Amino acid sequence: MGRIAFAMLLALLGSPAYAVARYVKLPAGTFISALAAPNGGPQRVHVAAFWMRVEPATNGEFLAFVRAHPRWQRGRVLPLFAGPHYLAAWRGPLTLGREVRADGPVTQVSWFAARAFCAGEGARLPTWDEWEYAAAADATRRDARRDPARNAAILAAIQASTGSYPGAIGRHRADVYGVRDLNRLLWEWTDDYAAMFPSADSRNPGTGPSLALCGGSALAFFDRTQYALIMRVAALAALRPSEAAPRVGFRCVRNDGE
Amino acid sequence: MKRRIDLVFGFFLVASLWANISAAAAALPDDSIYRIPALRLVDQDGKAFEFASLSGRPRLVGMFYGSCRMACPVEIESVKRIQAAVRAAGGRPIAAILVSFDPAHDTVPMLRMAAAEHHLRGSEFELARPQQGDYRALGAVLGIAWRPLPGGGFEHNTVIALLDAQGRIVATTDGRGKVPTEFVRAVLAREGMPLP
Amino acid sequence: MKHHSVAAAALTLLFATATAAAGPGSLSAYSASGKSGQALPVIKETLVAPPDVPAAIHRDYPARVVVQLETKEVVKKIASGLNYDFWTFNGTVPGPLIRVREGDTVELHLRNDPSSHMTHNIDLHAVMGPGGGAAATMTPPGQESVFAFKAMRAGIYVYHCATPPVPMHIANGMYGMILVEPPQGLPPVAHEYYVMQGDFYTTTGYKYTGYTTGAHPTPLLAFDLQKMLKEQPTYVLFNGQEGSLIGDHALHAKVGDTVRLFVGDGGPNLTSSFHIIGQIFDDVQVEGGTLVNHNVQTTLIPPGGAVTVELKTLVPGTFLLVDHAITRAFMKGALGQLVVSGEPQPELYHKVSSGPAPADKAGAF
Numbered sequence A: 001m002g003r004i005a006f007a008m009l010l011a012l013l014g015s016p017a018y019a020v021a022r023y024v025k026l027p028a029g030t031f032i033s034a035l036a037a038p039n040g041g042p043q044r045v046h047v048a049a050f051w052m053r054v055e056p057a058t059n060g061e062f063l064a065f066v067r068a069h070p071r072w073q074r075g076r077v078l079p080l081f082a083g084p085h086y087l088a089a090w091r092g093p094l095t096l097g098r099e100v101r102a103d104g105p106v107t108q109v110s111w112f113a114a115r116a117f118c119a120g121e122g123a124r125l126p127t128w129d130e131w132e133y134a135a136a137a138d139a140t141r142r143d144a145r146r147d148p149a150r151n152a153a154i155l156a157a158i159q160a161s162t163g164s165y166p167g168a169i170g171r172h173r174a175d176v177y178g179v180r181d182l183n184r185l186l187w188e189w190t191d192d193y194a195a196m197f198p199s200a201d202s203r204n205p206g207t208g209p210s211l212a213l214c215g216g217s218a219l220a221f222f223d224r225t226q227y228a229l230i231m232r233v234a235a236l237a238a239l240r241p242s243e244a245a246p247r248v249g250f251r252c253v254r255n256d257g258e
Numbered sequence B: 001m002k003r004r005i006d007l008v009f010g011f012f013l014v015a016s017l018w019a020n021i022s023a024a025a026a027a028l029p030d031d032s033i034y035r036i037p038a039l040r041l042v043d044q045d046g047k048a049f050e051f052a053s054l055s056g057r058p059r060l061v062g063m064f065y066g067s068c069r070m071a072c073p074v075e076i077e078s079v080k081r082i083q084a085a086v087r088a089a090g091g092r093p094i095a096a097i098l099v100s101f102d103p104a105h106d107t108v109p110m111l112r113m114a115a116a117e118h119h120l121r122g123s124e125f126e127l128a129r130p131q132q133g134d135y136r137a138l139g140a141v142l143g144i145a146w147r148p149l150p151g152g153g154f155e156h157n158t159v160i161a162l163l164d165a166q167g168r169i170v171a172t173t174d175g176r177g178k179v180p181t182e183f184v185r186a187v188l189a190r191e192g193m194p195l196p
Numbered sequence C: 001m002k003h004h005s006v007a008a009a010a011l012t013l014l015f016a017t018a019t020a021a022a023g024p025g026s027l028s029a030y031s032a033s034g035k036s037g038q039a040l041p042v043i044k045e046t047l048v049a050p051p052d053v054p055a056a057i058h059r060d061y062p063a064r065v066v067v068q069l070e071t072k073e074v075v076k077k078i079a080s081g082l083n084y085d086f087w088t089f090n091g092t093v094p095g096p097l098i099r100v101r102e103g104d105t106v107e108l109h110l111r112n113d114p115s116s117h118m119t120h121n122i123d124l125h126a127v128m129g130p131g132g133g134a135a136a137t138m139t140p141p142g143q144e145s146v147f148a149f150k151a152m153r154a155g156i157y158v159y160h161c162a163t164p165p166v167p168m169h170i171a172n173g174m175y176g177m178i179l180v181e182p183p184q185g186l187p188p189v190a191h192e193y194y195v196m197q198g199d200f201y202t203t204t205g206y207k208y209t210g211y212t213t214g215a216h217p218t219p220l221l222a223f224d225l226q227k228m229l230k231e232q233p234t235y236v237l238f239n240g241q242e243g244s245l246i247g248d249h250a251l252h253a254k255v256g257d258t259v260r261l262f263v264g265d266g267g268p269n270l271t272s273s274f275h276i277i278g279q280i281f282d283d284v285q286v287e288g289g290t291l292v293n294h295n296v297q298t299t300l301i302p303p304g305g306a307v308t309v310e311l312k313t314l315v316p317g318t319f320l321l322v323d324h325a326i327t328r329a330f331m332k333g334a335l336g337q338l339v340v341s342g343e344p345q346p347e348l349y350h351k352v353s354s355g356p357a358p359a360d361k362a363g364a365f
């Protein structure tokens, strides 16, 4: 009884409950990307300090966003920016429905919509480098990628969630920066995801600089054992920016000092 | 004094542009790429304009960056060859614009130099830089993406798109190799020209 | 008329795609050329789950065969009381056998189930073209890709997913087979069955329990990357499940039948030494090609390869299908049954006696 009343109260409160998202600061740093450099070798990447959302954007937050910005509502949004799967799991343009939890991560949002949401909170989507840099961490280390047990646990968690809605946010410990759920929960849009160019048949090894990519090269992995990451890149790279997928959500970042 | 006149003139220019845009935007179809959020550009001649003001006639649109030594010169030459092929087939001249995704380096003087190097006349082939607005969204609707490389420069792909007068994509080419015949045929077909 | 001959020449292979994978460029102005197969009669292929096989083809003319595949990620039994998260074509491991005739144009629709995590695609070894179709079918969840190819060489071929990380997609069960019948068809037989071997890599050892969650009360085994890299599977299975061809699910024949088996190896890593205990293969289409070998005891099937074997079941009994790298059969699950019913054939096989060896004879030496 009390629980129902509390739920109704939450529903009444609506959007203001989600108004403030928490960000934490990640210090500047350098790491070796799992993506290969154009010559196929390791790619050392420097990332400036930035602030990252502790948690991915939720359905409740996105509902508040589309209430405030009707042109991003399902049914109103231009097809140029969001295809037919956009927010398809929601019961209505302004209704989540029972299956879609307000505190669950929002998915089926296009890249355009994710960017607009972030802009709305004075932020932006992370670059791939920023995302990968952050996601290299675990609860105690800034770069835990060499730990086979950690990698296996991530893979197992991704596979174990087959067939259900994305899990709840915050089931696992926050990482060393205080960020949650980067690796296990969702594929997350990055601002420059479309520039990770897989060749049409991605089994082709990176064949060095190509004219089609202006001296860049088709996507290749320097660390071929980072399966969770490879799956992520494969999942994102196949999407057009207007497309939405049930496992693809996002979180925003801010530049340091803004 | 001169500056003041410029400002006043600029105000009218902007005001009239806005009028144009809103009139045009109302008529644009849902899949027109001119419906991306406002994007203000400046071309090699220093002429500033809204991207959406380019609607009204078919056009070739792509993106590039000026310090690119490999694909970008090829892209520019490819656009020129398409224009020449259309002319040779008796078609009306088709205007082209390439927008830089490296505005930090591609200043107006740099654009002017690149245009001179490739003998581009602003009336038919503009090189432009974003002045204000979200140029990554332009790339996204055209299927163009880029990522800075740690060693400098960008990893990016090349797409040249033929837009109809309303801004819908009619055909695209990656601008490599010989003149893309199919693409040129698509340009001519827009005008109801007999196909070569 | 002229158009038709051009079309016929262009039939070599036409990837007219209708998907996401192509950029905005794949618009009407370009794909107009991809209409070649239009004049052919259109047949929608009826697919069935393994070990069954679609009916033999009795056509003497080419058709445009429309095949509908759907990639699905499903939690299913891998062994008694244990589940695994399989990635599949049409929900089964292997995916359904596709059956077409040499000269047919196959219009393959690949849909990816909206609840999938992964992007998937398909590479069919019967295709002569980039990536065997993989380049045209990279399909995110909820989308569909379509491509067409002409089946130009009769044979039995493997298909599989080729999305990175490719070994994982295959290790999770994303393979199947396509049979391209020769123009004159295959000789009729009493039974046709479809079997594929695959190696599976789980964090816990053979028949050891995985972990349970609220959503998965049956223990769910997790994929083990390190074991796959070392090529040390915990399970080696026929048709993706221990017991898939045992007991109620055994293959059946009668005495005197000719049985045709389409046997493939999905891998990702192990070559199968395919053998049926107590049988000799009368005919083996070696490596699925046109070379036919006779009287074969054990035939090799490499990952990404397949054979057609035919045998006459002369004697009743239960015959075991095994990978004769025999640890895999008895310690990792690669075991199936062919049950042959009918009258005993004592002139071919009978037991004479057994018991203690007579002492006097033993002492006579």
Ligand SMILES: [Cu+2]
Residues within 6 Å of the ligand: C087, C118, C119, C120, C121, C161, C162, C163, C169, C174
């Ligand atoms: Cu797959």
